[in-house]
Amino acid sequence: MTYFKLASASAMVLAATTLSTRANAEDLTLCWAAWDPANALVELSKEFEAESGHTMNFEFVPWPNFADRMLNELNSGGKLCDLLIGDSQWIGGGAENGHYVKLNDFFDAEGISMDDFAPATVYAYSTWPKGTPNYYALPAMGDANGWFYRKDWFEDPEIQAAYKDATGQDLREPQSQKELLQIAQFFQGREIDGKTVYGAAIFTERGSEGITMGVTGALYPWGFKYENTPGSYDMEGAVNSPEAVEALEFYKEFYETATPPGYTNSYMGESLDAFKSGQVAMAMNWFAFFPGLYADPNTGGDKIDFFVNPPQNQPGSTLGGQGISVVSYSDKQDAALEYIKWFAQPEVQAKWWELGGYSAHNSVLEDPGFVDSQPFAGDFLEAMAGVQDFWQEPAYAELLLAMQKRIHDYVVADQGTAQEALDLLIEDWTEVFEDEGKL
Amino acid sequence: MSDRTIDRVAQATPVRVARKIRGLSDRAIAWIFISPTIFLLLAINIFPLIWTIQLSFTNYKANRIGREVKDVGLRNYERILTDTDTWLNMQATAHFLFWTIFFQVLIGFTLAWLINKKFKGNDLWTTIIVLPMMLSPAVVGNFWKFLYQPQIGLFNYIVSWFTGKEPSSFEMLGSVTLAPWAIVIVDTWMWTPFVMLICLAGLRSIPDYIYEAAEIDRASKLRQFFTITIPMVLPFLMLAVLFRGIENFKMFDLVVQLTGGGPGSVTELTSINLKREAFEKWRTGYASAYAIILFVTVFGLASIYVKALNKVKQR
Numbered sequence: 001m002t003y004f005k006l007a008s009a010s011a012m013v014l015a016a017t018t019l020s021t022r023a024n025a026e027d028l029t030l031c032w033a034a035w036d037p038a039n040a041l042v043e044l045s046k047e048f049e050a051e052s053g054h055t056m057n058f059e060f061v062p063w064p065n066f067a068d069r070m071l072n073e074l075n076s077g078g079k080l081c082d083l084l085i086g087d088s089q090w091i092g093g094g095a096e097n098g099h100y101v102k103l104n105d106f107f108d109a110e111g112i113s114m115d116d117f118a119p120a121t122v123y124a125y126s127t128w129p130k131g132t133p134n135y136y137a138l139p140a141m142g143d144a145n146g147w148f149y150r151k152d153w154f155e156d157p158e159i160q161a162a163y164k165d166a167t168g169q170d171l172r173e174p175q176s177q178k179e180l181l182q183i184a185q186f187f188q189g190r191e192i193d194g195k196t197v198y199g200a201a202i203f204t205e206r207g208s209e210g211i212t213m214g215v216t217g218a219l220y221p222w223g224f225k226y227e228n229t230p231g232s233y234d235m236e237g238a239v240n241s242p243e244a245v246e247a248l249e250f251y252k253e254f255y256e257t258a259t260p261p262g263y264t265n266s267y268m269g270e271s272l273d274a275f276k277s278g279q280v281a282m283a284m285n286w287f288a289f290f291p292g293l294y295a296d297p298n299t300g301g302d303k304i305d306f307f308v309n310p311p312q313n314q315p316g317s318t319l320g321g322q323g324i325s326v327v328s329y330s331d332k333q334d335a336a337l338e339y340i341k342w343f344a345q346p347e348v349q350a351k352w353w354e355l356g357g358y359s360a361h362n363s364v365l366e367d368p369g370f371v372d373s374q375p376f377a378g379d380f381l382e383a384m385a386g387v388q389d390f391w392q393e394p395a396y397a398e399l400l401l402a403m404q405k406r407i408h409d410y411v412v413a414d415q416g417t418a419q420e421a422l423d424l425l426i427e428d429w430t431e432v433f434e435d436e437g438k439l
Numbered sequence: 440m441s442d443r444t445i446d447r448v449a450q451a452t453p454v455r456v457a458r459k460i461r462g463l464s465d466r467a468i469a470w471i472f473i474s475p476t477i478f479l480l481l482a483i484n485i486f487p488l489i490w491t492i493q494l495s496f497t498n499y500k501a502n503r504i505g506r507e508v509k510d511v512g513l514r515n516y517e518r519i520l521t522d523t524d525t526w527l528n529m530q531a532t533a534h535f536l537f538w539t540i541f542f543q544v545l546i547g548f549t550l551a552w553l554i555n556k557k558f559k560g561n562d563l564w565t566t567i568i569v570l571p572m573m574l575s576p577a578v579v580g581n582f583w584k585f586l587y588q589p590q591i592g593l594f595n596y597i598v599s600w601f602t603g604k605e606p607s608s609f610e611m612l613g614s615v616t617l618a619p620w621a622i623v624i625v626d627t628w629m630w631t632p633f634v635m636l637i638c639l640a641g642l643r644s645i646p647d648y649i650y651e652a653a654e655i656d657r658a659s660k661l662r663q664f665f666t667i668t669i670p671m672v673l674p675f676l677m678l679a680v681l682f683r684g685i686e687n688f689k690m691f692d693l694v695v696q697l698t699g700g701g702p703g704s705v706t707e708l709t710s711i712n713l714k715r716e717a718f719e720k721w722r723t724g725y726a727s728a729y730a731i732i733l734f735v736t737v738f739g740l741a742s743i744y745v746k747a748l749n750k751v752k753q754r
Contacts, residue, residue, distance in 0.1 A: 068718070068719065071502065072718070074502075075501065075502040075721070093502070097502065097503060097504070097505070098505070205699075206699045206700060206701040206702070206703075207695075207699040207700070260590070261589040261590055261607040261608075261610060261613075262588055262589035262590060262607070262610050262612070262613055263613075264610065264612065264613030264701065264702050265612070265613070265698070265699055265701055265702070394503070397719055397720055397721065398720040398721075398722065401715060401719055401720055405524075405703075405704060408701055408702065408703050408704075409703035409704055410703075412613070412701060412702040412703055413615050413701065413702040413703020413704070413705060414615060414703075415615075415703055435498060435722075
């Protein structure tokens with residue numbers, strides 16, 4: 001009888017526990033871009049599912065359509081995403097238009113401190129207005145634009161000798177933007193292993209953000225500034241400074257003299273394809289892709305190495321990466337916040353880096369073994385120390401598309417001069433800020 | 440319906456309803472039948488049009504719901520019409536429109552004329568020729584993107600074979616001068632069969648006895664072509680031009696797949712620019728004004744054209 005009572009009580013407790021877990025278990029949907037780190041996140045999130053009882057669903061959209069698809073979703077108050085890993089530039093719009101939940105109270109309640117994350121990522125991915133302690137996202141994926149190259153070609157004695165003959169210098173990882181171009185021009189049209197190869201794959205895409213992300217890789221090292229005084233929107237003399245003009249002319253020269261034929265509308269995918277097919281000696285792309293590139297059986301391993309975007313007048317890299325936000329239209333905000341709480345834990349962040357995601361948590365980045373944990377880890381740290389981002393204003397899409405047009409018109413379509421392109425860009429941006437009531 | 444059925448339906452109608460219907464005029468019954476259609480038309484076409492007109496005088500942005508909407512008068516229209524980029528887009532659209540229609544009519548009519556001749560395998564050739572228009576524009580766009588690829592694309596190799604130029608020495612989609620022609624070629628490849636089918640219908644509608652009478656009058660083949668074939672096919676041809684003109688004025692998918700409006704903005708047709716303004720920049724008020732300008736342009740041109748078409752038909 002006692003056994004029977006004990007068994008009944010146990011069964012009831014078990015049933016009650018199961019029922020209560022089921023009652024709280026939610027189906028969460030996390031939205032992000034479709035790329036390598038997203039697969040790592042799926043793997044990582046299995047632990048969250050096991051711990052919390054919630055089910056994770058994922059909506060991954062290819063990069064060229066990511067902004068379009070997700071911003072439409074947010075603007076229409078859609079409930080598709082409970083959690084969104086949105087681009088850094090969306091933070092202003094996300095905050096001002098009420099798309100993202102403000103996380104300050106949650107962070108305070110759960111003891112999540114933004115001091116535990118790299119300052120550059122907190123500033124770029126989480127805060128609005130910029131630099132203020134108003135948080136709308138947790139830094140999820142640190143990223144910057146970097147470079148990778150064919151190490152086996154660079155180390156080939158014949159190629160090294162040919163480079164020395166041609167330039168009088170040693171072939172090495174470029175230490176400046178101009179050296180980068182010189183190396184790319186050296187490889188352009190060269191015959192290697194019976195195949196014609198080209199200098200480098202750079203970003204020239206017109207439709208979304210490609211050419212802007214590429215050209216800023218030259219503009220920032222030359223000292224480009226968006227405003228003379230931050231927050232004043234006084235762009236004359238900053239956006240079209242002589243340094244900016246020189247950097248833009250440099251990027252055009254790079255496009256014209258050191259890229260593969262037909263490279264007129266290329267972004268991340270094309271850059272990866274060009275490199276993996278052995279077409280180019282160097283390529284620019286986001287650090288997020290580097291683990292996959294290193295693991296590539298044909299062009300990875302010993303054949304590849306990485307370097308940070310070279311400086312010119314100063315160090316400077318284009319910021320990528322994203323923060324994770326809770327969408328204010330979600331009916332499952334509590335469960336979504338639970339995910340963020342789980343994700344912010346140092347041990348989860350360490351596993352995130354292990355799986356191929358770029359943690360922005362200090363416990364990972366400041367770990368003594370971090371620099372040697374991957375061949376690109378040191379470059380990543382160096383890049384993140386000098387990153388600069390595009391406008392993060394609520395009207396960022398208008399600002400970005402204006403830049404896409406002006407830069408593509410000049411660099412690829414060969415229309416006008418660099419000075420004219422930047423002057424016109426100021427006109428476009430001024431119009432946007434006037435419409436916004438900021439000028 | 441047999442009389443019996445009618446009787447049965449009449450008997451089944453409740454007396455009250457039957458009395459009411461009996462009191463209705465033919466006109467009223469006609470209105471009852473067409474009112475759902477009119478309602479749908481108002482809801483789907485007229486209301487959005489009026490709303491668009493209203494929005495075109497504001498600074499409304501669909502992605503900024505809480506933002507104060509200000510009346511800006513004619514500012515959006517003024518900005519669009521004085522913007523040099525608008526005129527460059529119009530120019531690109533006009534280039535695309537003119538040359539696609541020109542080539543499609545020329546090749547489509549020629550193909551129809553050849554297919555109309557009775558020969559072996561006639562049906563097979565017709566089926567093969569109409570295949571491109573059955574494909575999705577997105578598929579065609581991607582497919583031609585590969586064909587135009589300067590290093591591995593078949594198109595460049597074919598041109599190279601004829602001209603002796605290096606295949607990678609020219610870029611159909613990347614060159615400012617070639618890209619506008621590249622999109623013309625693809626659209627012509629895809630839609631010439633449509634024009635051909637319409638022309639074929641026109642050619643087959645010409646009664647044989649007219650040609651027989653011309654033969655008796657000893658009219659030459661050339662004379663028959665210009666005095667019988669062309670005038671009798673002309674209304675069909677004009678209809679094809681109207682369809683293709685309207686379609687190509689709003690061309691979007693094919694060109695976006697091929698060039699995305701580039702290089703620079705040389706293939707940025709008005710519809711691509713409109714989409715960017717409306718759904719990427721979210722300048723809803725501005726985009727509404729842009730849409731109204733395009734609507735008035737197409738409507739005006741189409742009205743003039745339809746009048747001309749009617750005149751040709753009456754002849």
